[in-house]
Amino acid sequence: MEELDGEPTVTLIPGVNSKKNQMYFDWGPGEMLVCETSFNKKEKSEMVPSCPFIYIIRKDVDVYSQILRKLFNESHGIFLGLQRIDEELTGKSRKSQLVRVSKNYRSVIRACMEEMHQVAIAAKDPANGRQFSSQVSILSAMELIWNLCEILFIEVAPAGPLLLHLLDWVRLHVCEVDSLSADVLGSENPSKHDSFWNLVTILVLQGRLDEARQMLSKEADASPASAGICRIMGDLMRTMPILSPGNTQTLTELELKWQHWHEECERYLQDSTFATSPHLESLLKIMLGDEAALLEQKELLSNWYHFLVTRLLYSNPTVKPIDLHYYAQSSLDLFLGGESSPEPLDNILLAAFEFDIHQVIKECSIALSNWWFVAHLTDLLDHCKLLQSHNLYFGSNMREFLLLEYASGLFAHPSLWQLGVDYFDYCPELGRVSLELHIERIPLNTEQKALKVLRICEQRQMTEQVRSICKILAMKAVRNNRLGSALSWSIRAKDAAFATLVSDRFLRDYCERGCFSDLDLIDNLGPAMMLSDRLTFLGKYREFHRMYGEKRFADAASLLLSLMTSRIAPRSFWMTLLTDALPLLEQKQVIFSAEQTYELMRCLEDLTSRRPVHGESDTEQLQDDDIETTKVEMLRLSLARNLARAIIREGSLEGS
Amino acid sequence: MVSVINTVDTSHEDMIASRAVLPLQHDAQMDYYGTRLATCSSDRSVKIFDVRNGGQILIADLRGHEGPVWQVAWAHPMYGNILASCSYDRKVIIWREENGTWEKSHEHAGHDSSVNSVCWAPHDYGLILACGSSDGAISLLTYTGEGQWEVKKINNAHTIGCNAVSWAPAVVPGSLIDHPSGQKPNYIKRFASGGCDNLIKLWKEEEDGQWKEEQKLEAHSDWVRDVAWAPSIGLPTSTIASCSQDGRVFIWTCDDASSNTWSPKLLHKFNDVVWHVSWSITANILAVSGGDNKVTLWKESVDGQWVCISDVNKGQGSVSASVTEGQQNEQ
Numbered sequence: 001m002e003e004l005d006g007e008p009t010v011t012l013i014p015g016v017n018s019k020k021n022q023m024y025f026d027w028g029p030g031e032m033l034v035c036e037t038s039f040n041k042k043e044k045s046e047m048v049p050s051c052p053f054i055y056i057i058r059k060d061v062d063v064y065s066q067i068l069r070k071l072f073n074e075s076h077g078i079f080l081g082l083q084r085i086d087e088e089l090t091g092k093s094r095k096s097q098l099v100r101v102s103k104n105y106r107s108v109i110r111a112c113m114e115e116m117h118q119v120a121i122a123a124k125d126p127a128n129g130r131q132f133s134s135q136v137s138i139l140s141a142m143e144l145i146w147n148l149c150e151i152l153f154i155e156v157a158p159a160g161p162l163l164l165h166l167l168d169w170v171r172l173h174v175c176e177v178d179s180l181s182a183d184v185l186g187s188e189n190p191s192k193h194d195s196f197w198n199l200v201t202i203l204v205l206q207g208r209l210d211e212a213r214q215m216l217s218k219e220a221d222a223s224p225a226s227a228g229i230c231r232i233m234g235d236l237m238r239t240m241p242i243l244s245p246g247n248t249q250t251l252t253e254l255e256l257k258w259q260h261w262h263e264e265c266e267r268y269l270q271d272s273t274f275a276t277s278p279h280l281e282s283l284l285k286i287m288l289g290d291e292a293a294l295l296e297q298k299e300l301l302s303n304w305y306h307f308l309v310t311r312l313l314y315s316n317p318t319v320k321p322i323d324l325h326y327y328a329q330s331s332l333d334l335f336l337g338g339e340s341s342p343e344p345l346d347n348i349l350l351a352a353f354e355f356d357i358h359q360v361i362k363e364c365s366i367a368l369s370n371w372w373f374v375a376h377l378t379d380l381l382d383h384c385k386l387l388q389s390h391n392l393y394f395g396s397n398m399r400e401f402l403l404l405e406y407a408s409g410l411f412a413h414p415s416l417w418q419l420g421v422d423y424f425d426y427c428p429e430l431g432r433v434s435l436e437l438h439i440e441r442i443p444l445n446t447e448q449k450a451l452k453v454l455r456i457c458e459q460r461q462m463t464e465q466v467r468s469i470c471k472i473l474a475m476k477a478v479r480n481n482r483l484g485s486a487l488s489w490s491i492r493a494k495d496a497a498f499a500t501l502v503s504d505r506f507l508r509d510y511c512e513r514g515c516f517s518d519l520d521l522i523d524n525l526g527p528a529m530m531l532s533d534r535l536t537f538l539g540k541y542r543e544f545h546r547m548y549g550e551k552r553f554a555d556a557a558s559l560l561l562s563l564m565t566s567r568i569a570p571r572s573f574w575m576t577l578l579t580d581a582l583p584l585l586e587q588k589q590v591i592f593s594a595e596q597t598y599e600l601m602r603c604l605e606d607l608t609s610r611r612p613v614h615g616e617s618d619t620e621q622l623q624d625d626d627i628e629t630t631k632v633e634m635l636r637l638s639l640a641r642n643l644a645r646a647i648i649r650e651g652s653l654e655g656s
Numbered sequence: 657m658v659s660v661i662n663t664v665d666t667s668h669e670d671m672i673a674s675r676a677v678l679p680l681q682h683d684a685q686m687d688y689y690g691t692r693l694a695t696c697s698s699d700r701s702v703k704i705f706d707v708r709n710g711g712q713i714l715i716a717d718l719r720g721h722e723g724p725v726w727q728v729a730w731a732h733p734m735y736g737n738i739l740a741s742c743s744y745d746r747k748v749i750i751w752r753e754e755n756g757t758w759e760k761s762h763e764h765a766g767h768d769s770s771v772n773s774v775c776w777a778p779h780d781y782g783l784i785l786a787c788g789s790s791d792g793a794i795s796l797l798t799y800t801g802e803g804q805w806e807v808k809k810i811n812n813a814h815t816i817g818c819n820a821v822s823w824a825p826a827v828v829p830g831s832l833i834d835h836p837s838g839q840k841p842n843y844i845k846r847f848a849s850g851g852c853d854n855l856i857k858l859w860k861e862e863e864d865g866q867w868k869e870e871q872k873l874e875a876h877s878d879w880v881r882d883v884a885w886a887p888s889i890g891l892p893t894s895t896i897a898s899c900s901q902d903g904r905v906f907i908w909t910c911d912d913a914s915s916n917t918w919s920p921k922l923l924h925k926f927n928d929v930v931w932h933v934s935w936s937i938t939a940n941i942l943a944v945s946g947g948d949n950k951v952t953l954w955k956e957s958v959d960g961q962w963v964c965i966s967d968v969n970k971g972q973g974s975v976s977a978s979v980t981e982g983q984q985n986e987q
């Protein structure tokens with residue numbers, strides 16, 4: 001058995017700890033239920049459970065969060081857009097499209113974060129507030145990781161621009177600067193503010209040298225004594241060579257210039273130019289990339305990756321991507337200083353700096369409670385052609401595996417399942433069969449929902465599922481006595497047996513009540529009538545009634561006869577049909593020809609000679625027999641009379 | 657991460673103020689859609705709950721068995737709301753919901769000893785129920801219409817007794833063409849059974865309608881307690897999970913191409929009897945319930961090894977269910 005990197009998580013079910021009883025479980029479509037039981041099958045099971053509850057447990061509760069639902073919905077749209085990106089696109093245009101997709105995902109995460117943050121603040125119950133706040137930090141971490149992956153894997157920034165991107169990344173995620181800035185600048189005497197030097201320092205740490213210079217000029221104005229050194233510092237800040245977009249200089253040129261500037265800073269340090277101002281001296285050391293000086297600012301840096309980027313900015317601004325991991329590891333070590341150990345987030349970021357995509361995905365999968373993040377990120381990275389196929393049993397590659405997991409989770413939700421359908425569509429190996437298995441389990445509580453599900457199945461030619469769902473709905477309709485509905489469902493399911501069953505019910509109803517229900521449906525059966533003999537009979541029988549109503553007696557008569565002679569009519573119904581013939585026989589004009597009358601008589605004799613024995617009591621049988629005999633006698637009489645008239649008419653001149 | 661989201665209290669009747677002491681539940685099963693729950697217990701009753709939207713409403717309390725009820729099984733919804741139950745009283749009862757009420761629809765009393773397991777066949781075969789009993793026989797009930805059930809019995813399927821039955825998923829041999837209505841495609845019906853003879857047997861229906869033992873799977877050293885045939889995900893392999901009194905769980909696979917060679921792989925050896933194994937709907941997770949008071953979840957990893965991904969443990973302590981706005985609003 002393979003060893004997992006961590007121990008499997010243990011979930012405790014609340015209940016009294018009992019050494020005697022075991023836990024039973026069963027799978028539901030989206031969840032699992034467990035209950036206390038005893039598997040020992042004794043006859044007298046006197047044991048009373050210490051925990052009389054049955055628990056339903058579910059793996060993915062995030063699906064039920066209202067705010068996260070937006071995340072799922074919007075990212076679904078982005079996902080679809082990504083799948084449809086023209087495969088022909090290559091090179092720069094493709095890359096820019098992919099970067100755009102990545103930014104879209106990130107903005108969705110941020111929007112979600114913002115909303116959840118608002119809810120956290122507004123929460124009345126502090127426990128809830130804390131819960132939401134922790135959700136916010138999780139989302140924030142997700143965005144942090146995604147952003148870094150975008151820079152390293154999708155943007156694939158080369159040396160030079162790489163640092164600029166990383167600076168942006170850090171500035172985006174360490175946001176206290178702005179509030180601090182507002183505080184300080186808003187005060188009467190900014191340079192005398194308590195946090196003034198903190199602000200200047202953090203601006204320098206984030207490479208925002210223009211702003212830092214502005215701050216320094218305020219200090220210069222306020223205390224003329226230090227104006228001189230402030231000016232010198234300001235100049236140093238202004239002249240630091242950086243790569244800016246649109247800059248035409250090569251990397252080597254930049255390096256040279258930067259080296260030059262660095263040496264100038266060294267000289268100032270050696271000359272103790274800033275000795276009179278410890279603050280400025282410390283800033284100078286920072287700008288020289290002095291590790292000790294940087295580490296003194298741990299609190300302002302607040303995390304190791306900020307430390308990393310600042311360090312790179314002031315010691316190796318043209319760092320190459322492949323050298324990143326060395327700096328990353330040492331930055332982490334230096335920053336933590338052996339006092340604490342790395343958190344999961346730290347490991348994920350490290351893995352990213354090492355360009356170990358698989359490790360990033362693996363660690364994220366373990367750390368996060370929901371497949372959303374890894375599924376979408378992996379899919380995007382796959383589109384960047386960055387993943388080699390690991391051959392997995394479920395899903396031929398990691399991308400598909402994660403998408404399948406995510407989509408399956410969506411199916412547990414009463415409305416989000418519709419999103420899941422699209423995800424399955426884009427899993428070429430096991431998507432279809434997974435969809436087939438899941439879609440059958442969606443409860444069809446309303447007609448609307450059923451139709452929606454059917455449409456999805458029909459669009460994908462999932463005929464088995466269509467048939468099965470129609471059968472279920474037909475059965476439901478029959479149980480609720482909605483025969484018309486049942487009939488149309490069984491026609492849609494092409495289920496002859498069921499159609500026969502429902503038709504029988506219709507006919508039975510007619511016999512009992514003397515009229516049809518759902519006439520519209522039966523009248524407009526069309527070719528569907530052919531589905532089953534019984535159904536055909538039902539349709540034709542109704543047609544007979546219509547013809548009779550329209551006084552098309554001749555047509556009605558031949559139809560009636562053909563129903564019996566062609567044996568479409570079930571034997572049990574013949575008596576009814578013959579009884580229906582009575583009014584036609586009793587009409588003033590002769591409707592049935594002699595030939596037809598002979599046929600009718602033959603049918604009647606056929607019927608009466610082979611009467612099945614009823615299993616009723618003697619008295620009832622006698623009564624029934626009485627009624628039957630009367631009917632038969634009446635029929636015989638009518639038939640005989642009609643025969644006589646028909647013969648006479650046919651014997652005479654036509655048309656008289 | 658697994659969270660508890662709902663609990664169904666089987667001890668409370670709606671109107672009773674004090675807690676009713678309820679005997680042990682032996683089995684519980686969700687219906688096809690996860691909206692209803694059937695439970696059965698040693699008090700001879702079968703109870704059905706509606707568990708939609710996190711609620712729990714007792715819909716029916718079915719009495720009819722004369723001994724502890726061991727197992728319940730829901731039939732496919734296309735046949736209506738049908739539930740089968742089997743019991744120590746040697747009977748199998750089929751319950752049906754008609755016009756909103758649950759009633760006994762059929763009783764099968766063809767066994768000489770406790771009936772331990774019932775399992776409905778894939779709906780494509782029709783309405784067929786397999787029952788395994790301590791008298792060593794397996795009976796197959798087929799619904800033929802109008803309240804009639806046809807019975808086929810396999811005597812001495814397992815010496816001493818049969819503990820579990822599980823059907824193979826329906827697979828149409830040959831090409832999957834749309835069959836015209838009324839003409840059933842030729843399914844090869846198969847199921848697996850586990851017994852007190854430490855064996856797992858695979859049964860196949862012959863053309864003449866008789867059931868024949870197709871295979872014997874030997875690996876356990878004590879009574880086989882449960883077998884579960886994995887749902888089909890379109891791959892050519894078939895998979896069966898089995899668990900036994902000997903504490904072992906095996907995963908059996910058969911490459912349908914070469915057919916009839918089943919190879920076992922030991923999932924894990926537990927320290928106690930393993931009672932129940934079950935596959936998730938898409939067969940990617942196997943849940944195992946054992947004597948060590950835990951339900952463990954297993955998944956197959958990249959290189960074909962089975963890895964335990966979660967432990968669901970019963971014990972003291974609170975579960976932190978994550979708060980959702982929905983729950984919040986309900987408060």
